[in-house]
Amino acid sequence: MLFSSQTFLGLAVLSSLVVSMSILDGNTISDTSITNVLKTEFGAITAEYSWKWPRIQSTQGVFDFNASDSVLNWAVANGKLIRGHTLVWHQNIPQWVDAVTDKPTLTSIIQTHINVVVGRYRGKVYAWDVVNEVFEEDGNFRNSVFYRVLQEDFIDIAFRAARAADPAAKLYIGEYNLDYAGPKIDALLALVSRLQARGVPIDGIGSQSHLTLGNTAAVPAQLQRLALTNLDIAVTELDIRIPKSVDATKLAAQQTAYASVTRACLSIPKCVGITVWGVSDRYSWVDTTLPAFDSPLAWDDDYRKKAAYNGIEYALDNEL
Ligand code: XIL
Numbered sequence: 001m002l003f004s005s006q007t008f009l010g011l012a013v014l015s016s017l018v019v020s021m022s023i024l025d026g027n028t029i030s031d032t033s034i035t036n037v038l039k040t041e042f043g044a045i046t047a048e049y050s051w052k053w054p055r056i057q058s059t060q061g062v063f064d065f066n067a068s069d070s071v072l073n074w075a076v077a078n079g080k081l082i083r084g085h086t087l088v089w090h091q092n093i094p095q096w097v098d099a100v101t102d103k104p105t106l107t108s109i110i111q112t113h114i115n116v117v118v119g120r121y122r123g124k125v126y127a128w129d130v131v132n133e134v135f136e137e138d139g140n141f142r143n144s145v146f147y148r149v150l151q152e153d154f155i156d157i158a159f160r161a162a163r164a165a166d167p168a169a170k171l172y173i174g175e176y177n178l179d180y181a182g183p184k185i186d187a188l189l190a191l192v193s194r195l196q197a198r199g200v201p202i203d204g205i206g207s208q209s210h211l212t213l214g215n216t217a218a219v220p221a222q223l224q225r226l227a228l229t230n231l232d233i234a235v236t237e238l239d240i241r242i243p244k245s246v247d248a249t250k251l252a253a254q255q256t257a258y259a260s261v262t263r264a265c266l267s268i269p270k271c272v273g274i275t276v277w278g279v280s281d282r283y284s285w286v287d288t289t290l291p292a293f294d295s296p297l298a299w300d301d302d303y304r305k306k307a308a309y310n311g312i313e314y315a316l317d318n319e320l
Contacts, residue, residue, distance in 0.1 A: 020316070021083065021275035023048040026067055028283055029074060033303045037279050044081035044126065046236070046275055047071040048285075051085055054092045056117055060109075063116055072124060083236070083275065084121065086129040086174060087114055088158045090144035098145050106149045111161045118165035127170035129206055129236065130162045131155050134191075135175060139183030155191070156200050163201040174206035174236055178226065179219050185226075192229050205229065206236035209261065210277065212293070213242045213250060216257045220264035227270040235265055237277040240308070241286045241293035251295070255307035258298065262315035276312075279303075 021044035028034040028048075038045060049055060050067035057063050075082040088110060100106045118128060134142055134155065141147045146154040155173075162171050173192070178185045188205070195202050205226045209219065226233045240257050242250045265271035278284045280299040287294070298309040 020312070021045060021081070021273055022279050023275070023277055024071055024074065025049050026070075028279070029070060031283075034279050034283070035074070037299065037303070038080070039078055042080065044083060044273065044275070045071070045075050046083040046085045048278075051117075052089065052092050053087075053097070053113065054094050057113055058094050060094075060096050065120060072121060076124070081126040082121075082124065084118070084125040084128040084169070085236075086132040087117065087162065088130065088146060088154065089132040090142055090146070091133070093145065100145060100149060103150055103153075106145070106154070107157055110146070110154060110157050114158060114161035115165050118162050118169065122166040123168060125166065125169050127172055127204060127234070128162055128166070129174040130158050130171050130202075132174040133176060134173070135184050135187050137177065137182075137184055139187035152191070152194075155195065156198065159195070159200045159202055170203040170232060171201055172204040172206045172232075172234070172236070173202060174208060176208040176210050176237070178205075178207040179209055179211060179216070179222055181218060181222065185222055189225065189229065192231065196229070202231065204232035204234060204272075206234050208237035208277075209235045209239075210237055211240045211257070211261070213240055213254055213257060216240065216261060219261050220267070223264050223268055223271060227268045231270070233265075233268060233271045234273040234275070235261065235271070236273075236275050238274055239277045239284065239286065239296035241290060241296040244292055244294050246295045251307050254295075255311035257311070258308045259311035259315040262312050266315065266319050274312075 020042050022038055022042045024038060024045045025048040050071055055067055072082060097109060136142050159171055175188055178188060207226060223233060240254055242254060262274060265274050278297050280303050281295050281297050282301045284296050286296045298306055298312060300306050
């Protein structure tokens with residue numbers, strides 16, 4: 001089991017105990033091989049796609065919560081926490097949002113989306129990824145419609161709207177490639193200081209941690225840097241992809257890498273959770289998005305536990 005009964009008790013009071021989480025969505029919710037693993041091994045879930053903007057409000061003012069509600073209902077029925085993912089993201093943005101060129105219109109569109117979505121799930125969501133992936137690798141803001149029209153203000157607008165819509169939810173900024181020293185993590189940390197100085201209601205940093213085997217050594221040090229902000233820290237989308245082709249040596253190295261990332265979070269008091277971005281390799285986004293890599297998760301294509309599972313479990317069982 002990837003969370004102890006003691007940790008599970010912690011979930012009920014939303015303490016800062018580490019919880020392990022995974023993702024679920026329309027493609028996996030009816031696969032009992034997946035849901036049985038989620039029921040027994042994980043304390044919380046994130047929707048992989050169905051809570052994203054185009055799935056909920058593809059046409060302005062027309063909200064469709066069918067798919068997102070089924071994930072929420074599954075979580076509630078099975079006593080799992082849910083992380084809301086994600087509100088303002090440059091990817092999968094409906095054309096009617098992408099086409100906006102003036103500040104008042106875009107401000108109101110962001111506020112409406114957040115009011116309606118976060119408001120619907122008020123009191124039911126443990127944490128929201130309010131803004132996601134705002135930086136380029138060089139530390140410049142990404143040229144999204146949000147930044148083009150509103151500059152950095154879009155971040156303040158989004159966080160303030162989310163806090164107003166659900167004062168109890170933890171509000172996160174999410175980003176990938178915070179796992180290495182460099183301009184991206186520097187820019188993220190500088191942004192967080194500015195947000196804190198302006199009194200923007202931010203509670204956490206989500207480090208996605210889509211990692212490549214052989215390139216995970218800097219993770220503990222970078223997580224510690226994130227924790228110096230005094231915000232909650234979470235690993236929100238962990239997977240460790242293997243450069244093809246996969247063999248036993250690489251799978252053993254993946255076990256060590258999973259153990260070390262898990263231990264890195266456990267050793268930081270402000271690190272409150274680890275979400276793996278999927279259960280079985282069968283459904284991982286890596287297959288389609290990063291085809292030079294394979295086998296990123298802790299269960300294989302046939303739902304068998306991999307060495308990676310033992311790595312996570314060993315780290316959780318031997319918390320220092
Ligand atoms: C990915 C999902 O896994 C895919 O199924 C979907 O088609 C696209 O999004 N960073 C994120 C996640 O914040 O939302 C992405 O998830 C993976 C990268």
